[in-house]
Amino acid sequence: MILSIIKRGVLLCSLAFPLSGSMFAQNVAQTLKTDIPLDSIRLSDPFILADRPTQTYYMTGTGGKLWKSKDLKKWTGPYTIAQTDPKSWMGPTPMIWAAELHAYKGKYYYFATFTNKAIKLGEGLERRACHVLVSDRPEGPYVPMKDSTYLPEDKLTLDATLWTDTDGKPYMIFCHEWLQNGDGTVEKIAMKPDFSGTTGPSKLLFLASDSPWSREKNKDGTDRPNKVTDGPWLFRTKTGKLGMLWTSWIYDVYTQGVAYSESGKLDGPWVQEKEPVSPPNFGHGMLFRTFKGKLLMSIHSHRSVNGRTVRVPRLFEVDDSGDKLAIGKQILDAR
Template sequence: MKPLFPLLIFILLFQYRTFSQNRLPEIRENIPLDSIRLSDPCILADAKTSMYYITGTGGLLWKSKDLGHWTGPYRVVETDPDSWMGPRPMIWAAELHYYKDKYYNFATFTNREVKIDTVQGNVIERRASHILVSDKAEGPYVPMEDPTYLPADKPTLDGTFWVDEDGKPYMVYCYEWLQNWNGTIEKIELKPDLSGSVGKSQLLFKASESPWSRERNDEGDTIPNKVTDGPWLFKTQTGKLGMIWTSWVFGDYTQGVAYSESGTLDGPWIHDEQPFSPPNYGHGMLFRTFEGQLLMAVHSHRVGENGRYIRIPKLFEVDDSGDKLVLGEPFRGNVN
């Protein structure tokens, strides 16, 4: 009998993400952050508009002047119905990045009508990280030159952005465990305007290399967890390159951190022994407020009575003054 826990978790996540993608409630104003249901939150502090924008799974956008009260959601993603994504792709883990006077939307798209593989009885749908562009933070975000960024025969997700020491832009993303049964985090070079990818991807590390993410097999033995999820790159104030990313500690969705010994994406990546976040918080990202305070946005995680994930954005204070991140208290600010 194959280990079923990661697969059951994936099914629940799939149900939640499908639900959040298909719902489009009316625009609401002055909504507290903890009243928003949102998985994989990513916040852009946009200096041009003096506005915070939050997006995530579902691809919708909220905006706020103070991080405390938000207006939205707005539909900001425009895909090509004739592309590999199909007419109604699912959207996961959207991120907004400002680069060279443009705004870019890194997101994972799934076309449920296209099946690319079957592994250990699991049918794998066409899923990949992709990048859209806009002249404004509020969108709309539209496709660019290349129809694909990553191989069509591999399920990839949770793409994020980094400009490495060589001055070149990269997408860092996850190759999903459902196909390789040991999830990875990889990089691929991007064109200067991010309109496509260059060359082949390169492995950064595997899920099994983490000392903190664990699960049990059918015999009850403790083994490395298979899942890689939600990478986000950062540099500390001392110049140390690090990455927060998420996996599982048995039944708890949890975030860890790794640091590059070379100071570049090529690593090697050394993982902290213990998780970075409390249990049942994950898929984090870092941003600075307009006042200069470093915060981490994550989502809380629990399963409701109907079997759907309940995920709510949460902000934590973070200290990056040393060689390693230090997690602080939940951010109070104007959130309450």
């Protein structure tokens, strides 16, 4: 996510803020806002966990903070919930990107991309990698587990998410950064049963260049597929079709596409849809069901405020009754 922002020259400070990774972050007094409308929150990569035990919606994303709501209309936050280890590779104040919350077998897991600007890889690229924290509660605090590294430390990875495949095993799905490999990837790697680390090598699912809809310009002015892979999110339709939302660019427009697995399994093969699945200027979407059973997509769009580009969470209705997702209207009252 972060490097696709850099590629477009958008000011990072207008999109997200560094989050202190100190183990003592929870002891700092937090200034909270209440009754904030969704479209008044500035947030990239909005992820919403609908937690039935607490009948509460929990939203996080880039910046790593947490917002709470009972009705998806009015939100309270931001709460600091991540407690990383300042002695780890992340350092004392890592930046946090594209955080997600996943409930799994009685625990809550915080999947996120952490960046340590003090560590450089290759051609001056800041070290960033996907990592997982754990908590007994959806609101945290989320703390480190056993393994200090989930993916190879010389590999720039981002936007991890969780999927349990037909073999019953959980997998981390993530992107390998295009600035390092020249053609962004989406890959899978097996998780340990307790999510304390990963096991075995990762496997390529597809490349950015597989996309028929994303575009950028070659030096000679001709078109080519865009290099960026961003924000994978797995889903299964009511007919059993396995699909994956993911985001790239059409020139300078952030755009979301979708791919479907022909085998119904993570290994694919993955076939890309010819056209984007969402309107232009929307991306990094995920799906969740409201407590009344309505399927929604949480996604962000760009907006100019006083000459600065900001990202704003949005909600869309979604129909998954067929083999392919159908994105409906944008909604303000999601109840």
